Structures are given as C-alpha cells and as structure tokens.
Amino acid sequence: MITRLFSFPGGLRLPDHTAPSTGRVLVRAPLPERLIVPLLQHRGDPCEPAVTAGERVRRGSLVGRATGETPPVHAPTSGRVLSVEPCPVPHPAGLRVPAVILEADGEDVWSEDLPPPWQDWETVSPEHLRQRVHEAGVVGLGGAGFPTATKLRAGAKPGIHTLIINGVECEPWISCDQMLMLSRPQDVIEGARILARATGATRLILALEEGRTACLDALRRAMDQGPGITLELAAVPARYPAGGERQLIQTLTGREVPSANLPPDMGFLCQNVATAAAARDAVVLGRPLTSRVVTVTGNAVAAPQNLEARIGTPMHTLIEAAGGYCGTPERLVMGGPMMGFALDSDRLPITKTSNCLLVGDGALFPAEAPAMPCIRCGACAEVCPVRLLPQELYWHARSERPEPARDLGLLDCIDCGACAVVCPSRIPLSQYFRYAKSELQATDRAHVQAEQARRRYLLRQDRLTREQQAQEERRRRKKAALRQPATNRSPDPKAARQAAIQAAVERAKRKKAGAGGDGNDPA
Amino acid sequence: MTVPAFRMAGPPHIAPSGSVPAIMRSVLLALIPGTLAMILIFGWGVLINVLIAVAVALPCEALMLRLRNRPMEPFLQDGSAVVTAVLLALALPPLTPWWMPAVGVALALVLGKHLYGGLGFNPFNPAMVGYAALLVSFPGQMTVWLPPTIGPSGSLGLMDSLHYALSGSLRGGLELDALTQATPLDQIRTGLGLELTVGEIRTEPGFGLLAGAGWQWVNLLFLAGGAWLMHRRVIAWQIPMGVLLGLAVPALVFWTANPDQYAPPLLHLLSGGAMLAAFFIATDPVSAATTPRGRFCFGVGIGVLTWVIRTWGGYPDGIAFGVLLMNMAVPLIDRYTRPRIHGRGKPGPGTGERS
Numbered sequence: 031m032i033t034r035l036f037s038f039p040g041g042l043r044l045p046d047h048t049a050p051s052t053g054r055v056l057v058r059a060p061l062p063e064r065l066i067v068p069l070l071q072h073r074g075d076p077c078e079p080a081v082t083a084g085e086r087v088r089r090g091s092l093v094g095r096a097t098g099e100t101p102p103v104h105a106p107t108s109g110r111v112l113s114v115e116p117c118p119v120p121h122p123a124g125l126r127v128p129a130v131i132l133e134a135d136g137e138d139v140w141s142e143d144l145p146p147p148w149q150d151w152e153t154v155s156p157e158h159l160r161q162r163v164h165e166a167g168v169v170g171l172g173g174a175g176f177p178t179a180t181k182l183r184a185g186a187k188p189g190i191h192t193l194i195i196n197g198v199e200c201e202p203w204i205s206c207d208q209m210l211m212l213s214r215p216q217d218v219i220e221g222a223r224i225l226a227r228a229t230g231a232t233r234l235i236l237a238l239e240e241g242r243t244a245c246l247d248a249l250r251r252a253m254d255q256g257p258g259i260t261l262e263l264a265a266v267p268a269r270y271p272a273g274g275e276r277q278l279i280q281t282l283t284g285r286e287v288p289s290a291n292l293p294p295d296m297g298f299l300c301q302n303v304a305t306a307a308a309a310r311d312a313v314v315l316g317r318p319l320t321s322r323v324v325t326v327t328g329n330a331v332a333a334p335q336n337l338e339a340r341i342g343t344p345m346h347t348l349i350e351a352a353g354g355y356c357g358t359p360e361r362l363v364m365g366g367p368m369m370g371f372a373l374d375s376d377r378l379p380i381t382k383t384s385n386c387l388l389v390g391d392g393a394l395f396p397a398e399a400p401a402m403p404c405i406r407c408g409a410c411a412e413v414c415p416v417r418l419l420p421q422e423l424y425w426h427a428r429s430e431r432p433e434p435a436r437d438l439g440l441l442d443c444i445d446c447g448a449c450a451v452v453c454p455s456r457i458p459l460s461q462y463f464r465y466a467k468s469e470l471q472a473t474d475r476a477h478v479q480a481e482q483a484r485r486r487y488l489l490r491q492d493r494l495t496r497e498q499q500a501q502e503e504r505r506r507r508k509k510a511a512l513r514q515p516a517t518n519r520s521p522d523p524k525a526a527r528q529a530a531i532q533a534a535v536e537r538a539k540r541k542k543a544g545a546g547g548d549g550n551d552p553a
Numbered sequence: 554m555t556v557p558a559f560r561m562a563g564p565p566h567i568a569p570s571g572s573v574p575a576i577m578r579s580v581l582l583a584l585i586p587g588t589l590a591m592i593l594i595f596g597w598g599v600l601i602n603v604l605i606a607v608a609v610a611l612p613c614e615a616l617m618l619r620l621r622n623r624p625m626e627p628f629l630q631d632g633s634a635v636v637t638a639v640l641l642a643l644a645l646p647p648l649t650p651w652w653m654p655a656v657g658v659a660l661a662l663v664l665g666k667h668l669y670g671g672l673g674f675n676p677f678n679p680a681m682v683g684y685a686a687l688l689v690s691f692p693g694q695m696t697v698w699l700p701p702t703i704g705p706s707g708s709l710g711l712m713d714s715l716h717y718a719l720s721g722s723l724r725g726g727l728e729l730d731a732l733t734q735a736t737p738l739d740q741i742r743t744g745l746g747l748e749l750t751v752g753e754i755r756t757e758p759g760f761g762l763l764a765g766a767g768w769q770w771v772n773l774l775f776l777a778g779g780a781w782l783m784h785r786r787v788i789a790w791q792i793p794m795g796v797l798l799g800l801a802v803p804a805l806v807f808w809t810a811n812p813d814q815y816a817p818p819l820l821h822l823l824s825g826g827a828m829l830a831a832f833f834i835a836t837d838p839v840s841a842a843t844t845p846r847g848r849f850c851f852g853v854g855i856g857v858l859t860w861v862i863r864t865w866g867g868y869p870d871g872i873a874f875g876v877l878l879m880n881m882a883v884p885l886i887d888r889y890t891r892p893r894i895h896g897r898g899k900p901g902p903g904t905g906e907r908s
Contacts (some may be wrong), residue, residue, distance in 0.1 A: 039895065044567075202567070276896065289896035355557060362559045367566040374559050388566070395560075396568050402627060403673030405573060407838040408789065411845070416895040421843055422887070439894040447565035454571040455673075461563040 033235060033264040038283035040415040041269040042448045044368075048205040051327040054335035056209045059324075059351050061107055061134055065342035066379035068119045069094040069103055070127040073171040073176045077103055079114045081130060086110050088141040090318050101167045101177045103112040104318040105141075106340035109134040120364045120378045123372040129379070131226045132342065140317070147316040151224055152257045159228040159313060159443035166312030167319045172196060172302035173365055175383040178309065181301070185229045185294040193231035194282060195222045197245070197303040198273035201366025204386040206323040207303045209336040211245045212240065214307060215252035221306030223258025225314050229299055233284055237264045239272070270368065271446040275300045277415050289442050289543055324380055327351040328389040330359035339380050345387055346376040361395040363388040368447045402455035410449035410459060416442050420449040420459050427466035436470055443467065455549070564567035577632030579787045584639060584833060586802040591643065594701045594767040597714040598647035601763035601845070605718070606654040613659050617667035630830045633672050637661055638873050640680040640834055644826055645687070646698050648714065648729070650721040653694060657683035677880045678840045688873065696869060700734040700759065701767020737765030739869040741816055750813035764823035772828040779832025781908060788836040791845055795852020796831035796839055803860045821860060830855070836874065840880045847890035854879040
C-alpha cells in the first residue's frame with residue numbers, strides 16, 4: 031500500500047555511512063565471561079535487585095524486580111552472580127548505577143520459569159499483552175529507553191488510532207534496525223501487529239528510510255503472512271531528523287502534535303522496530319529481553335558490522351568481535367554522531383538502549399575549532415525541524431538568565447543538533463541549549479518544590495491554628511466545668527474530704543487487685 | 554590489547570559543514586564577474602579603489618583587534634574586512650583620490666564594525682556606513698562618474714588613473730569635468746527637473762538598450778554572481794527578491810500611471826548599485842533580519858526606500874540610506890516575524906530580547 035507522505039520543516043541531508051556495517055551479515059556476538067547488567071536501563075528509577083552474590087541464574091531469570099512502572103531486568107545468560115554493586119554505565123554524565131555482575135557458565139541455558147509462549151496471541155486480551163511486554167522488560171530500543179508497557183498503557187486511555195513502527199534510522203552510521211528488518215522481517219511485522227492489538231490501533235504503519243530497497247523487499251515478502259491487521263509500508267525521505275517522533279508523525283500523517291501534548295494524546299503511538307521484535311519474542315516465545323542488535327562501526331573499527339549482543343556485554347568484547355581497533359581510535363560514541371554521547375572507556379556494558387558504538391579517529395571527529403561570533407546567517411533556523419530561531423535562543427542560552435529563551439520555545443528543542451552542524455561560526459549550539467534547558471527545568475522544579483513547600487507551610491499554619499483553637503476550647507470548657515461544680519458543690523468541706531479519702535481507698539483496692547492505676551482518675 | 558584513551562566531547566560528533574571564511578570567499582568569488590565588467594567599462598580606477606580599500610582594511614582590522622584585545626589570527630583570516638572593503642570600493646566612483654576609499658574603509662571598520670563589538674555585533678552594514686559618511690561629507694566627489702566605455706579608447710589608462718588616485722589631479726593639465734559624465738540615474742533626475750519626459754531623456758547619450766549603457770551589463774553580471782550565491786545557498790532568496798520586488802513594484806505602478814514622469818522598472822533594476830545591493834550588500838547577515846519572513850520584509854523595505862529616494866529624494870541613488878534605515882528596523886522586524894513553532898499556535902512578539 032502506498033502511504034501519502036507529508037513534509038516536516040527544516041532538516042538536513044547527512045551522509046549515510048551505513049555501507050561498511052551493512053556489508054557483513056548480522057551475527058551473534060561472542061558470549062563474554064563476565065557481564066555487567068545495570069539495574070537502570072530505562073527512563074525512571076532503578077529496579078530492586080532480585081538476586082544476591084553467589085546465586086545461580088539462568089538466561090531469562092529475574093535479576094531486577096519490577097516495581098510499579100519500572101520494567102524488570104533479566105539475566106542475559108546462565109551463570110553465577112558475583113556481586114551486586116554500583117558500576118559505571120554508559121551515560122552522558124558518567125553515572126554509576128547498581129548492577130548485577132554475572133559470571134557466565136558457558137552453558138547459556140534458558141530459565142525454566144519463563145511464561146508460556148502465546149502463539150495464538152490474537153486471542154489474548156490487550157491488557158494481558160501489555161502486561162507480558164512489561165514483565166519481559168521491554169523498553170524503547172531506539173535509544174530513549176522509555177518503558178514500552180507504560181507507553182502502551184498511556185496510549186490505551188485516550189485511544190490510539192495509528193501505531194507507527196519506526197525503522198527510520200536518520201542518523202549516519204547506525205544500521206542496527208536496518209539489519210534487524212533484513213534478517214527478521216517476519217518477527218518485526220508480527221511484533222508490530224502484536225503492539226497494534228495491545229493498543230487497539232486500527233492503522234499500522236512501518237516507516238523506513240528511502241533507498242533501503244533490500245529491507246523494503248524483505249518486509250514486503252513478509253507482510254502478507256501471519257495474523258493481525260494490515261500493515262502499511264512507508265519509505266520516508268532520508269532527511270535528518272526524519273526519525274524523530276513528532277517529525278515522523280508529521281511526515282506520515284501531516285499532523286503536528288501540539289507542543290503541550292504527547293503523541294498518545296493525539297491518538298498516535300510510535301515504537302521502534304527493535305522494540306516490536308522484542309515484544310514479539312516476549313509474547314510468542316515467552317522470552318524476556320536479554321539481547322539486542324548493536325552496530326559496531328566507525329573508521330577506527332577494522333570490520334564494521336552489526337552484532338546481536340547480550341545485554342551487559344562489555345563494549346570492548348564487541349569491538350574485538352568487529353575486528354578490533356584500527357588506526358588511532360580517538361573518540362568512542364554510543365549512539366549516532368548527532369545525538370549520541372562520547373564515552374571515556376570501552377569497559378562499559380551494552381544496555382538495552384545501546385544501538386550503536388561508533389569509534390573514529392581524528393579525521394572523523396575533528397577537534398572542536400574555537401567558536402567565532404554568531405554572524406546571524408540564519409543557517410541554523412533553516413534546518414531547525416521545530417522552526418525555532420537558534421540564533422536568538424543562543425543569546426539567552428549563553429546568558430546567566432536563560433528565562434526569555436523559554437518564550438522563544440527553547441523547551442520545544444528536540445536536541446537534534448542540526449543547528450550546530452550547519453553553524454559556520456562553529457558555535458556548539460546544542461550544548462548551549464541542553465545546558466539552558468536543564469537550567470530552565472531546574473527552575474521549574476524549584477518552582478514546583480517552592481509551591482509544595484508553601485502549601486505545606488499553609489497547611490501547617492492552619493493545623494496549628496486549629497490545634498490552638500481546640501486547646502483553648504478545651505481549656506475554656508475545663509474552666510467552665512471547674513466553675514460549675516464550685517457552685518453546686520456541698521458547702522461542707524468535711525464531706526469533700528471524706529469523698530477524697532473514699533476515692534483513694536478505692537484506688538488502692540484496685541491497685542491491689544492488679545488492675546493497675548489508669549492514671550486518669552481525678553485526683 | 555591496549556586500552557585506548559578516548560577523548561570526551563559533546564554531540565554532535567560530526568564535522569561542521571561551513572565556516573565564516575568559506576562564506577566570505579564565496580562572496581568574493583561571486584563578485585568577480587561584475588567587478589571585471591566595472592573595470593572594463595569604467596576603467597582602472599575601479600581596480601585601484603578596490604586595492605586601496607583592501608590595503609587599508611587589513612591594518613585597520615588588525616589595529617582594532619589589538620586595541621580590543623582580541624585574537625588576531627581567526628579574525629584577520631575570516632575575510633569579513635576584505636568583503637566590506639571590496640563592497641565599499643565598488644560603490645565608489647571610478648575616479649577618486651586615494652584617501653576617499655581609505656577614509657571610507659577606515660570609518661566602515663572602526664565606526665561601523667569594531668566600536669559596536671566587531672564581527673557579528675554591528676547593527677549597521679559597515680560598507681554602507683563608510684559609504685554614507687563619504688556621501689554626506691564629500692557629495693561633489695561622490696557623484697562624479699566616468700562615461701561607460703568598452704575597450705581602451707575612451708577611459709583613462711592605468712598610469713593616468715593611478716596618477717589621479719595619488720595626486721587628485723589629471724596628467725597633462727586635463728580638467729576632470731572634461732572627462733566625467735553624470736550617471737543615468739542622475740541624468741533622469743536632472744532631465745525631469747528640466748521638464749523633459751523620461752522618453753526624451755533616454756535618447757541622450759549614456760543610455761543603452763535596457764538601462765544606462767554599461768551599467769546594464771555591470772548589473773546583469775552582479776545578478777549572475779548573486780544567482781550563483783543563491784544556488785550555493787550562501788545567501789537565502791528572501792532578501793535579494795525582496796529588494797528587487799520592492800524596487801520594481803512601485804516603479805511599475807508609477808511608470809504605468811505616468812510613463813513620462815517615472816522611470817520604467819527595468820531601468821531601476823539595472824541602474825546604479827541595484828543588483829550589487831540586492832545580492833551582496835543587503836544580504837550582509839550580521840546587520841540584516843534573520844527570520845525567513847523578516848528577511849523578505851527587510852529586502853522589500855530597502856527596495857521601496859531606494860525607489861523613493863531615487864524618485865523624490867535628494868540623492869541620485871538611495872541604496873546606502875535604504876540599507877541603513879532598514880538596519881535600524883531589524884530588531885522590530887525580527888520580533889514580529891518569528892515563525893510559528895512546530896506544534897504551537899501563532900507566535901507572539903514574546904519578551905525575548907537580544908541582551
């Protein structure tokens with residue numbers, strides 16, 4: 031089926047660079063002896079460790095427990111847990127998170143408590159499918175790492191009409207989705223249909239980049255098989271950032287998702303092709319997410335290729351599998367060159383969101399030239415897919431108070447980096463914007479916290495006043511009570527003393543009986 | 554295997570595609586055809602002006618960078634001072650004493666550029682600041698042009714031109730008046746003042762098929778250079794098209810209404826500095842509007858002002874003043890022409906201000 035295409039503003043044609051890594055077939059990466067499985071591989075909070083040092087696990091055993099929306103983490107192979115301790119993970123700020131260190135036993139056997147395979151998933155309720163995806167630890171494999179089940183559930187409420195399976199790898203060098211579609215087209219399509227059932231979508235579009243003819247052919251052959259709703263294939267122009275969620279929705283449907291809303295609010299849901307394949311494995315095979323396809327490429331890698339790697343595999347294992355380094359590797363980037371981040375070590379593990387390892391020399395990654403002043407040429411505004419004016423945002427982003435940048439739409443910036451690439455003055459615009467955005471978000475958080483504190487303070491004041499009033503009320507009553515008996519009391523003080531003695535005798539009696547004084551007696 | 558030490562850097566991890574020197578180089582390249590035509594038609598004086606202007610521009614730039622404690626190398630090599638110098642020189646009459654381009658360039662760079670903070674911070678087009686300063690200070694010298702000639706017959710030779718540039722007088726006791734001729738725009742102004750019709754004025758010597766003889770070719774070649782810049786995406790289409798439309802549309806309206814009193818649009822487009830201004834001067838990014846719609850408005854404003862000054866003003870050509878006036882309007886234009894952000898309603902002027 032031909033899908034009518036629309037266009038998004040701005041954008042940038044970038045060199046493809048996927049030829050080196052797509053020239054070799056997708057193979058399994060070797061199983062490392064030691065795996066580092068972080069308990070935070072998704073947006074949100076880390077999960078609770080479900081194992082302790084010394085415990086034996088099998089592939090697919092739970093090692094990180096799901097809590098609420100937090101997806102679980104599973105053992106990528108069978109072996110013994112060496113320890114559970116904070117480890118550095120691939121993260122732009124060099125974060126350390128709790129991780130399960132696993133010693134592989136080499137047997138690589140699947141766990142026996144896997145959930146039952148559901149080959150007849152069309153008869154399973156959408157709620158059960160979503161639950162299965164959650165329990166399998168599936169997160170957005172395109173790089174964002176958003177828990178897939180959360181996204182599916184969020185979509186179920188307003189009602190999803192269009193599910194978009196995103197196979198548009200608009201960044202140069204990355205080819206993991208392409209190779210996955212090429213080698214497992216049926217699984218991708220079945221996964222897409224499972225996700226469509228899980229969301230109730232009535233329109234299902236699989237989008238990939240123009241010119242990926244081999245992929246397109248493989249998908250075409252596979253799309254008529256299997257149960258589920260019809261699938262539309264759309265080949266979108268290779269213009270960065272065509273694979274951005276909002277850009278892709280606009281390209282495929284012509285609709286803009288309002289800035290204040292998320293795609294599900296408008297009935298759209300986007301899922302990556304690898305996420306669809308992982309959801310398929312979870313539902314049809316009952317297998318949790320324990321591996322993913324990683325592109326290992328760059329001009330400092332001897333044999334660029336795509337590898338199916340276990341989560342937790344140290345990066346250097348993959349680079350060795352891809353022929354090792356060649357030349358003088360200078361920079362290691364996880365993700366693509368546009369939005370990926372540099373890492374200082376290849377000893378870090380692959381996580382669920384590691385789509386690409388890009389290693390280049392000084393020619394590929396030239397040292398940052400000193401920035402010249404902005405000459406207001408507007409090249410940045412021409413490529414901005416959000417139609418922002420980076421040249422104006424820049425003035426505020428570099429100032430101490432980035433607040434005016436909010437009015438100019440800074441928080442709508444999608445971090446695509448197109449402005450920085452075209453800037454003739456070599457101003458690191460996206461770095462300025464990321465920093466200013468975090469400042470604005472911090473201000474917002476501070477505002478929210480201040481508001482909460484204010485409300486707490488007011489409530490406390492209220493409570494104190496009420497308590498004080500109640501206390502006064504009590505005191506007043508007590509006073510009144512004391513005054514009243516004084517008028518009613520018999521004028522004979524002897525009788526009063528008699529009564530007091532009588533009371534004391536009774537108290538003593540009760541104490542003797544073991545009932546204990548309750549201290550409340552009026553003395 | 555040894556563990557390589559990886560360098561850290563922020564994204565994007567990709568070599569930037571352009572540079573300021575590359576932009577300036579493209580602009581200078583695109584100026585070559587029109588400049589060669591000017592030399593051919595108006596004589597060696599044009600080349601002498603360009604060389605003097607560039608020779609003064611570089612030390613001026615260096616001096617100002619030194620005074621402002623800025624690094625020399627990147628800014629001297631950015632080419633922006635050379636572009637300013639060449640544009641100013643091309644706007645000057647072909648036969649001027651050496652100090653005219655020298656003073657003009659010095660004013661352009663010192664007053665027009667560095668006192669505002671240098672590259673990227675000048676609100677006014679530096680070349681036009683220099684030009685306007687010369688025009689109001691030396692109106693006599695600034696309106697004297699040589700008649701257009703092709704080949705060596707009419708115009709002055711290299712030595713004669715050089716002699717005039719250095720001494721301010723002609724060799725062999727010649728008077729300047731004997732050589733000079735008013736520009737076509739000047740001729741029209743004077744002719745209309747003498748109650749001639751435009752049609753009658755155009756039969757005078759100095760007019761060609763489309764516009765002023767010689768001038769038409771210079772303008773067409775600057776148009777060609779500008780088109781190449783647009784094709785290479787060094788400049789956007791909005792400003793040049795705005796200038797040309799702003800000039801041509803009022804000309805067309807008034808010429809249609811009264812062809813005797815108003816010059817035809819084509820004559821306006823191919824006379825004076827129209828094409829040089831539309832493609833090379835008004836497109837100076839630093840002092841121009843930056844939003845897509847704003848650039849068009851900016852261009853239209855320059856075109857209309859130029860036409861108004863040419864038609865009713867006191868100067869034969871109005872480009873410099875048109876550009877400078879619109880430079881002043883840039884913050885306002887930019888503020889009211891912001892594009893609609895993806896996924897948002899119509900934009901307001903907001904509070905964002907250049908700080």
